[in-house]
Amino acid sequence: MRYQVKEKLVSLGILAPSIMAIGVFVYGFIGRTIQVSLTDWNDIVSFMQGEFEFVGLENYFRLFNDTRFITGLWNNLFFMLFFILGALALGIMMAVFINDKPRGHFIFQNIYLFPMAVSFVVTGTVWRWIFAPGSPRSPRGINMLFFQLGRPELMWEWFTSTFSIGPFNIALVTIIIAAVWQFSGYTMAMWLAGLRGIPEQLIEAARIDGASKWQIFTRILFPMQKAITLSAVILLAHISLKAFDLVYVMTGSGPRNVTDIPAVYMYETTFRGNNYSRGAGISIILLMMVGILIIPYLVNTFREE
Amino acid sequence: MQDYGKFKYLVYLILFVLTLFFLLPMYVLFATSFKSFAEVSRQAMWLLPSEYTLAAFGEAYARLIPHLRNSLVLVIPSTLISAMLGSLNGYVLSEWKFRGSDTIFALLLFGMFIPYQSILVPLVRFLQSIGLYGSLQGLIFVHIVYGIPITTLIFRNYYADVPSSLTEAAKVDGAGIFRVYSKIFFPISIPAFVVVIIWQFTNIWNEFLFAVTITQTPAQQPITVALNNLAGSQVVQWNVQMSGAILTALPTLLVYIIFGRYFIRGILAGSAKG
Numbered sequence: 001m002r003y004q005v006k007e008k009l010v011s012l013g014i015l016a017p018s019i020m021a022i023g024v025f026v027y028g029f030i031g032r033t034i035q036v037s038l039t040d041w042n043d044i045v046s047f048m049q050g051e052f053e054f055v056g057l058e059n060y061f062r063l064f065n066d067t068r069f070i071t072g073l074w075n076n077l078f079f080m081l082f083f084i085l086g087a088l089a090l091g092i093m094m095a096v097f098i099n100d101k102p103r104g105h106f107i108f109q110n111i112y113l114f115p116m117a118v119s120f121v122v123t124g125t126v127w128r129w130i131f132a133p134g135s136p137r138s139p140r141g142i143n144m145l146f147f148q149l150g151r152p153e154l155m156w157e158w159f160t161s162t163f164s165i166g167p168f169n170i171a172l173v174t175i176i177i178a179a180v181w182q183f184s185g186y187t188m189a190m191w192l193a194g195l196r197g198i199p200e201q202l203i204e205a206a207r208i209d210g211a212s213k214w215q216i217f218t219r220i221l222f223p224m225q226k227a228i229t230l231s232a233v234i235l236l237a238h239i240s241l242k243a244f245d246l247v248y249v250m251t252g253s254g255p256r257n258v259t260d261i262p263a264v265y266m267y268e269t270t271f272r273g274n275n276y277s278r279g280a281g282i283s284i285i286l287l288m289m290v291g292i293l294i295i296p297y298l299v300n301t302f303r304e305e
Numbered sequence: 306m307q308d309y310g311k312f313k314y315l316v317y318l319i320l321f322v323l324t325l326f327f328l329l330p331m332y333v334l335f336a337t338s339f340k341s342f343a344e345v346s347r348q349a350m351w352l353l354p355s356e357y358t359l360a361a362f363g364e365a366y367a368r369l370i371p372h373l374r375n376s377l378v379l380v381i382p383s384t385l386i387s388a389m390l391g392s393l394n395g396y397v398l399s400e401w402k403f404r405g406s407d408t409i410f411a412l413l414l415f416g417m418f419i420p421y422q423s424i425l426v427p428l429v430r431f432l433q434s435i436g437l438y439g440s441l442q443g444l445i446f447v448h449i450v451y452g453i454p455i456t457t458l459i460f461r462n463y464y465a466d467v468p469s470s471l472t473e474a475a476k477v478d479g480a481g482i483f484r485v486y487s488k489i490f491f492p493i494s495i496p497a498f499v500v501v502i503i504w505q506f507t508n509i510w511n512e513f514l515f516a517v518t519i520t521q522t523p524a525q526q527p528i529t530v531a532l533n534n535l536a537g538s539q540v541v542q543w544n545v546q547m548s549g550a551i552l553t554a555l556p557t558l559l560v561y562i563i564f565g566r567y568f569i570r571g572i573l574a575g576s577a578k579g
Contacts, residue, residue, distance in 0.1 A: 010482045011401040014393050018457065019409060021450045026416040029424035029431075036426055094323065097316055100306050108320050110565055111327050117561035117568060119511030121529040122554045125536065125546060126330040129337070145351055181327065189572050213309060231576055242420045245513040249533055266422045271518055276426055283422035294418040302411055 030287065037280035044274040052277075059281040068253075069282065072260040074167040079176060079261065080240040086180035087236055088229070091187025096217060098188070099195045109192075113185035120182070124249030127178040131158040131250075159251040159259055171258040175247060182246070183239065187232045194228040195221065234297045238290050262286055338362060338548035345544045361544035362552075365535075369549055371524070372531035376510055376556075379441055379527050383448035384505040390449070391456020391501055396490050398457065399464040400472065401482060410461065417454035417575075421514055432519065439521040447519060448509050456501050459574045463497040464490060496567075503564050504571030507557045528553050 037059055039052035046052060063069045094112050098105045115123060134140030136155065139147045143155040157163075159174040198221065206216050222229075244263040253260035253268070262282050270279025309316055337345065338361050340354040349355070398410050428447065429438060437443030467490065475485050513529045520526045526534070532553045535546050561568050
């Protein structure tokens with residue numbers, strides 16, 4: 001008995017530094033950020049002196065009346081939607097094909113996955129070069145390609161376009177393409193790992209019964225991979241809310257905030273504009289959106305165990 | 306593959322087109338960075354260089370080398386320390402479970418999903434108060450703390466597969482926590498250490514948000530921040546910038562090429578399912 005008590009104390013002792021670190025730096029700091037979001041710390045002087053007054057939910061009310069924030073929320077929503085659809089469709093297709101072991105499948109797989117090893121700062125730099133519109137007289141990037149191919153009518157403003165369909169700013173298409181490029185390998189890797197767990201006999205039996213490739217996919221593979229697909233959706237959604245680096249490096253907030261997202265607004269208003277309380281408010285709204293996605297996911301994962 | 310029938314060629318065509326899409330940014334990087342500044346003209350921007358030169362690399366290297374060094378100084382200690390912490394945590398949480406240990410694990414895990422914006426303001430104030438704001442040491446500290454959830458997760462899932470028959474005997478003989486760890490767990494941990502070290506190395510090297518908020522002076526900035534600043538200079542020298550991008554990407558790409566298998570294990574571990 002004394003042995004068990006001692007071992008338990010030692011276990012706790014090993015975990016203690018991490019528990020304290022996460023307790024303070026995650027939960028404590030989130031609490032502190034909530035507190036900041038309820039104050040009037042919106043200039044550098046009061047911030048440095050640590051003087052503040054509580055203003056209740058005023059920062060939040062102001063945010064929801066702030067065009068830039070609302071535009072950013074819509075942008076993030078559309079970005080999330082199309083990013084998830086694109087990364088899922090491409091990733092699942094790549095996984096299914098590669099799982100059937102075409103010649104050179106190992107090379108294909110490695111090429112589709114390598115963007116995940118590269119920094120957003122690098123890929124953002126390259127995609128900015130590719131999508132930079134230039135001007136009609138002296139086009140750049142893809143526009144230059146259209147121009148040289150004799151199709152100047154295809155040229156458009158890419159990420160500087162202020163055209164929108166309803167609340168959807170089409171400039172976002174450029175960021176969606178870059179993000180899908182970077183993350184479809186993620187869906188592919190998750191799906192491939194799942195596909196390898198599906199017993200060969202099951203597919204074989206269906207094939208003998210005359211099922212087509214497409215039927216095998218829709219009736220067997222997809223239903224069996226539902227849990228994995230749902231995980232991928234949740235993880236991609238949470239990535240899209242946190243995709244600060246890509247947007248910040250590639251386009252910034254853009255003309256009339258066409259490519260702005262709350263993560264970028266938060267950074268700029270906090271660290272460029274010294275609006276600490278407003279920035280804190282944005283980050284708490286982001287945290288709540290991530291929490292809505294991730295907490296049920298974590299609870300569910302642990303229940304399965 | 307044979308049961309695709311005549312669609313087989315369509316599949317190969319799709320795989321090939323996708324390959325072009327995935328390699329397009331790589332083409333742009335290489336085509337642009339080997340050009341001279343005179344040749345980065347608009348007309349030939351999509352063409353391969355007519356004359357290959359390393360001039361752009363030379364300039365990018367000269368401007369980025371201090372930051373490459375900063376990134377190494379940042380990545381090595383934070384990767385090793387967070388791997389060690391994760392190994393010990395994962396060991397205790399899988400082998401010495403106690404009431405509430407699963408809850409503790411879940412609470413730790415949440416830390417890897419939060420948007421880091423939500424802790425950034427208090428973090429900056431904290432680092433200011435202990436005098437580490439603006440320094441690489443501060444950034445190392447931050448990466449160790451926020452690396453705890455993922456490293457703990459990978460090790461815990463890895464140790465969960467260790468058969469209990471292996472440890473029961475040692476426990477009966479009266480071996481304590483540290484003995485069981487050093488005699489049984491640590492020696493079999495090498496694959497998990499490789500996964501964790503590669504994952505942390507790649508992520509910390511590539512990280513931008515913490516780096517740009519915490520390091521203020523150019524002398525302390527890691528490579529990702531320096532690369533982004535290259536873009537901010539007056540005339541955009543695309544050849545220098547693309548060379549800089551290659552220099553930034555090279556270490557993690559090499560790791561990916563050499564240890565791809567372990568990198569995939571890290572990716573899958575990040576989805577929280579073991």
